[in-house]
Amino acid sequence: MNAPVEAARAASTAYGASIAIRNLSVTYSNGFTAVRDASFALDPGTICALVGVNGSGKSTIFKAIMGFVKPSAGEVRLCGFPVDEALKKNIVAYVPQSEDVDWNFPVLVETVVMMGRYGHMNFLRMPSRADRYKVDEALERVGMSAYRDRQIGELSGGQKKRVFLARSLAQEGRIILLDEPFTGIDVKTEAAIIGLLRELRAAGHLMLVSTHNLGSVPDFCDRVVLLNRTVLAAGPTAEVFTQDNLERAFGGVLRNFKLGGRALHDDDDARHVTVLTDDERPLVFYGDRTRQGSDGH
């Protein structure tokens, strides 16, 4: 690891870009307990995947981190602060699920990215030259400079995602939450986003990414939290992202293909291939080694 990266990492460790969730339970107003007794902790310079079936409580965990739902038990601490305090300090950036955005809202791409800077401005939200520069830079990094004057509804799905990613870059939140950033985008945009997340990791940011894209998890996530209304397993990807754990997390929901022997090759090699897939890119176990199918289905 080179020196500047180490320095950046040390600097943000000083701030401690951490998430600590202890014995968190969330009960909605209809009495349904979506998350029960969940605990995990994450350190700076980490990309962590949040993986689980539909309704396993991924978005609920995000809502708890953003203070939208109050825990019925347990607590969430961000960089050591309680949620409300952490939000006031502009520590968390949030990249929303596409379905949650009003695409008809009359704002331009550059205005959306500028919203990332509001927390750094005075109460009148007058952008300084530095703010404008950060916006330009963020747009440049996600490759959206050419689209800055577009109304946000006039973009493709992948471009929309990149705009909100740019906003989180401009915000310079030490913790970045991404709710299903890979749904409905092509492999190229996905690779670009993953590249960006890696850069942010090197700079010491902490990213929590919910995804159904099992295939690419081992590719870019250092840690995984497996969720099914509670934490089934949490830890380094190599330890947690195993076939056994995934089958436990997904139960019968996951498509599971086992190919072996002569179905796979024309010799007597006894090893077999297991393909696990949720809805997007499949995860392939060859024998007992973890590999991922990087070229699609």
Place this chain on the structure above:
Amino acid sequence: MTELVAELLVPFSYNYMLKAMWVSALVGGVCAFLSAYLMLKGWSLMGDALAHSIVPGVAAAYILGAPFAIGAFFAGILASLGMNFVKQQTRLREDAVIGLVFTTLFALGLLMASIWPTAVSIQTIVLGNILAIADEDVVQVAAIAGVSLAIMALIWKDLMVTFFDESHARSIGLNTTLLKVIFFTLLSACTVAALQTVGACLVIAMVVTPGATAYLLTDRFGRLIIISVALGVSTSFVGAYVSYFLDGATGGVIVTLQTLLFLVAFYFAPKHGLIAARRRRLAATEAAA
């Protein structure tokens, strides 16, 4: 010729007309400001509901001899709370809830006015009459509109983020609940003010039409607000002026003007207008041919 000019300048020589024109303009401006937000969230009918719900409050204020704005304001808050309560306790959709609450309160207002007929002219509330506005009412209306305008000018960006993306607004440390409470308080207050100029029936136009027109003309929210306020101020000022020659019905004139401008934008808007869309489609077919 000079006679015609002299005739046209007559309204400016009457104190009550001057008052009516600038008060209308002020109210029109602040309502237009709010309309920019209401229209985007699909809350347009909320303005209408509030205006009608306020009627019993105004009636009660007249009966008790209290300033009308206070009665109206409490009725407005009561209506908002009522709508929230019914919505939380039932599975009814927003439009049904709004409809239920506002017709109930409006009926109550009519009932009160018919039981104490001398106490209040219901027509004044329903139709408004800025030309006959009393001096102390001018002070109330101007204060409400002025203060609201000042607050909106300070927090318009925070409100924009809150309404566009509430999770992001929270993540930059904004108190989104407080911002929404402020917004709806201002809306209640301005509905009260607009009641005086255009009446309960037409308040809805004041808090929808200018924003809707501006929406057709720009994709930038900042400009949308400027255009909307400009439309609100000018139509209200001109409307009050013209109503001098038509003997009253200020509300009708103002709203007619606003609707005319909406139609102009609807056809001629450079990007989102009907003609522009047709021209683009034509160009596309020609290019393809």
